[in-house]
Amino acid sequence: MKLHLRFGMHRDVQLMHEEKDKYDGFVIPAHILAHQAASTSVFVTSLYDRPYIIDPMTFILQNPKSAHVSDAGTIRPSVEKLFSDYHPKLIEKILTLSDDQTLSPKNYPDLGEFCQNCYNFQTKKVSTEVGETGAAKYLKRYKKTQSIMPRLVVPPYFCFANTSTDPFYAISLECAQIFQTKVKNIPVAPVVLCAPAALKSNGVAKITEDYAGFPTVLLWMDGFAQGQAQVADIVLVRKLIHELTSKGVKVETLYGGYLMATMCFDGLQALSHGVLYTQHKSHTLSPGSGGAPERYYIPGIWEFRSMSQTDIILHQHPDLMCNCAVCAPVLAGNPDNIVKFMDNPELLRRHFLTIRRGELDKIESSSAKNEAARFLSANRKYHEAFSALPNPDAMVSNAPIQGLDYLKNWADGITATV
């Protein structure tokens, strides 16, 4: 199964160069490319042997004006630059809104022009920057001075609540169709962005019917946190992947963790996330709201935990100590050494990438039944220890699922008939 790393912070640059064997491609969020155009373009070009896509991030338009405004009261530079590239009047329209207002779809720019600008951004921004910024001197070290094109182009997309009445479903589909009509030289991969609830009733059938003509579809299950996933939602997501795959569509995810990876049994071809972050994401979160805290991926429970929780857990269950090429020399069989990861957080990232690569390499030769058995076994062994800890851990608040009970949901969800 393929792994596409989502680029989020420039501290990941060195890691992504040094650990190229751990991932198959990468995703560049458009607002980062717009804001830090020269450095990001050099980065994209320097990784010439890894295919990339540019996520157009158009869903940001659905957020209220307050989400676009910085503490200083001005539009966030990354949003301003991105929207200015997409349409000269977008920022002007946003500025007329009150803080809690969102831009109504009827005030969106002409979709044909919007799509053209979005396409231009994805296919020309990197090469223009590399050519114009004198970045060539930096690129010499990578023995590459010309940019390559993205492996897919992504039409503008928006989050929808249902497929029947929500205008954002229609707009997203129209943008995808415009791209499909106009773009000939690069495959078009629309994003389907919705919460699993939108797949209920006729949702799966409607999306499958509308998107069956595209070679690739990128799924983004809005706010689908794997540690809180309900069985019914897992089944719905699997069903969508299964149906699209049966129509010959290649399905990839924009965000996802190990639960999503198990959906390779339903046809999912690639997983995407950042290094230590964005295994799930809500479209209402504003980009640029800061980095994730340092945390450790515990392979035995397929989840991250804060460093303090990892410490206590490894002391209670030393068998959860990881034996990967990164961890083995650091931990040396002694859970006390977990603190050394805090001294050198780079190790946290390398450990995670090493483990995730191994997980994705192995999972395709496994089965849903085998994986479910592993989830239940881990739940039996470790649930008591985890359920005593502050629940949830740092990343999610007010979560109803305690300890490792999410693993029971995973087991039921991935073995249910779709």
Next chain:
Amino acid sequence: MSKPHSVQKRTNITERRLVDVLVQYIRKTHRVERELSVYERWVDVAAVCPHTNELWTIEAKISNWSRALAQAIVNLAAGEKSFIAIHSKHIHCVEESVLEHYGIGLISVGTKWDDVRVVRDARKSEFINQLVAGRLKHRITS
């Protein structure tokens, strides 16, 4: 960088005041630091006994003892003994059997100076991280 202080509206007592009383009392016998960072968290009070070199970590809350307990369980990796400190008016709400299960100690703290009482001692942690504890002790005693 300091941690925000929570305020208990009903009793009109701040957590800061609670910790002030607690720290003043423990200082008589221990070397004490407040708001020490451990990993990504803050420990409200950490105290080292100069005679035994034993490290106590204490999570203080006005009344929310279960929240304090959750933090105190994580503190089992940081020191030899982990306590929660609760305002004396709410001490009767604490389910001591739960503390017993995890080996967490309980301290009652009033609003007046010296109004501090160790209600139950903590068990010595089985899950202590010697490297973390060593670093904390060094920060407190040096």
